[in-house]
Amino acid sequence: MSETQRLQKTSFFPVVIFFICGALFSLGIWTSKAKSKQPQNDIPKVKNETESFYLENIERREKRLILKMKNISGKGITAYSFSTNENEKQDFDYSISGHVIKPGEIEEIEISLDNLSPRDGVANKNSTIRILAIVFEDHSSEGDFNIANEIRDHRLGEKNYIQRINQYIEEVLTSPKLDPSTALKMLKSHIALVSEDTYPKFSFAYRMGLRSAKRNILYLLENLEQQEKKGKFQTQTLNNTGSSFRQEINKIKSQMEGWLSRY
16 A cells, blocks of 8 residues: 555544534534423413403423413402313412412412323423303403403402401401400401301302402401410500500401402
């Protein structure tokens, strides 16, 4: 073999190696891109039955989907409902908290992928998330009327229950000789008399509203009861307008009146 042939053969191998490495590198990049894009193929469809709750964006974060919904109406949104399957729905009602999704604002809805595909925990692109209804500040709605009406019925149940308990608080406040322990027992006994079973002919949503209001009020009273058991209100009665116990009862009453103002 001549010197020229040896040089040609020697220079051939680095060139081959260079092209092989380049091909493998390109394949690695392509594979990496394919993997990074894979989750996007798993994002399900979104069917929106409203006009004013606009889907701005949807993205996947690990085992969750984040829907960014924008209020494109001229009115504040106080409740919305969505579903991830045909058997159940989720309602978010901000009437108690007072939160309002104002015009132009974005609400992030977080959905677990397990809710979309409970068997394997992987999002199914054939699944559908449905934005069912929204309720505005003025109580009008968009989307499925029946579902929006359920939200309004739930609110009505809460409202009627709170109004009734507020009357009991007024009675307690006008009984000046009551000590804190007796006053709290009276209020809790009144609350126990009213439940969703008291109104069997009303809608399910209405009765669930009663239950929700009962749970919220009991929570406030139980916190007050814990303070009473620790001796915070010893020797006090409702007769003393400056007593801390009377002030705490009035705080609960004011909070409930705040709830009522938003229904």
